Amino acid sequence: MNFEEPTWKRFESLARRILEENNFQIQLNSTRGDKGFDFLGRLTNESWAIEVKYYRTARTRPSLIESAATRVVVNGLRSNVEKGMLVTSSILTSEFRLALEQKYSIVFVDRIDLRNLASTNPSLLDELDALLELDPDFIVDQQSTRLELKNRDKKLDEKPTPQIDSxxxxxxxxxxxxxxxxxxxxxxxxxxxxxxxxxxxxxxxxxxxxxxxxxxxxxxxxxxxxxxxxxxxxxxxxxxxxxxxxxxxxxxxxxxxxxxxxxxxxxxxxxxxxxxxxxxxxxxxxxxxxxxxxxxxxxxxxxxxxxxxxxxxxxxxxxxxxxxxxxxxxxxxxxxxxxxxx
CATH class of the missing domain: 3.40.1350 (Trna Endonuclease; Chain: A, domain 1)
Incomplete structure (x- = not known):
């Protein structure tokens, strides 16, 4: 672990390794930032646009999550990618997650989902807990996310394309x-x-x-x-x-x-x-x-x-x-x- 790197970059690297642990093939996307997304992923012969967001706050503002989700959809479609994913260090409440999934045709992975995905590799799990400074008594949702990721059938073009805020x-x-x-x-x-x-x-x-x-x-x-x-x-x-x-x-x-x-x-x-x-x-x-x-x-x-x-x-x-x-x-x-x- 390189402690000289900013926390957001360490979180991005860790999210990549957790996804690779779950059978994703990951590579850096050639276009990042405003016009792109962080990673180009592949799982079971399908391409994924993957954006990773680190927030200092556990429950970040919903408008920020929506802005990030919008860019995953728009930039993923521009790159002819089939599916999309937004990985965030924050916690998504069940109500907010439901609203997001009704509006955006992408997968949302929050810190609880990441812990579930990292559970097969204790070193990754420990690194995630340390990076996010999670309390030992932090209670996680026991529902597995791995099956959901593999069987997710939503495509980026299934819903109307949202408008990017400028x-x-x-x-x-x-x-x-x-x-x-x-x-x-x-x-x-x-x-x-x-x-x-x-x-x-x-x-x-x-x-x-x-x-x-x-x-x-x-x-x-x-x-x-x-x-x-x-x-x-x-x-x-x-x-x-x-x-x-x-x-x-x-x-x-x-x-x-x-x-x-x-x-x-x-x-x-x-x-x-x-x-x-x-x-x-x-x-x-x-x-x-x-x-x-x-x-x-x-x-x-x-x-x-x-x-x-x-x-x-x-x-x-x-x-x-x-x-x-x-x-x-x-x-x-x-x-x-x-x-x-x-």
Missing amino acids: TGTQLCEKLKSIKKGKAHWALYEAICAEILMYLFPNDLKGWHKQKSTDGGASRYDFVCRVSPTTEFWKFLVDNLNSRYIIFEFKNYSSKIKQGQILTTEKYLLERGLRRVAIIFTRLGADKNAISMMQGAMREHGKLILSIDDNEVCNMLQMKEEGDDPTDLLFKLVDDFLLSLPR
Whole structure:
């Protein structure tokens, strides 16, 4: 096991080996990501489009699963593949699974199914439990999935082809079309707000605009109440004691500097349960600003995170493809805290 690889990649590799243990012939698909799928599988002379999704959260948002399922169907049909499969690290409730199977003509394999499929190989089972950090008392469904996979008779073209959501792509294009500088701050603020509401519709509540001043120019910051629906938001509430979060939008033509970080830090209030800020920037933060963010965390326990256009567009693409955009935020926070100097 290569612990230097990201968790999603290790999960993808493990899912491949579990499927191979169950008589699948697996190879990497030549077209992956937005226009393809992860693996091209073959079982009993039938071809399979197989997509693997790792989520930090055990019960991820249904809309992400649906986006991923849609792409398996559409991209599988484009590649003239007969059947489709979506493998996920999350748990699908019986009700949600039934709704999915009525809408999509593919096989859904969640973490319980994976444990059943891995049960013939103790080393694979142990590796899966360790990777997903499963509790020893985790109760699994005893129904075998292997027979279902072999006898599954649904073909990709049996149901109407679903439509792929392109909202994220459109928002990214709108974001990058806005010119940098104070003259265009209102347009930048508006698109950033639209992006946040698209990315996190169930995670952020009570949107509130707070007018403030930065260098003589008026701007609006958003203050939101956090709903801890995924591991990232739970981390903010439980570990940082931040029930609220500030978003700031800085349409600067250069990287933000330490002065902007100092201004943001003043808005963070320990007794107000407001200890986290995420700053949208066009080009990120310079080294002095990063040092100021590190000091705010080290000395006062205040987390300030800066994300640029590319990172925002990465999150938009993730949501389109059925990945959880908060996983990228979690990685950024992970990297920030792991590299925090004394």
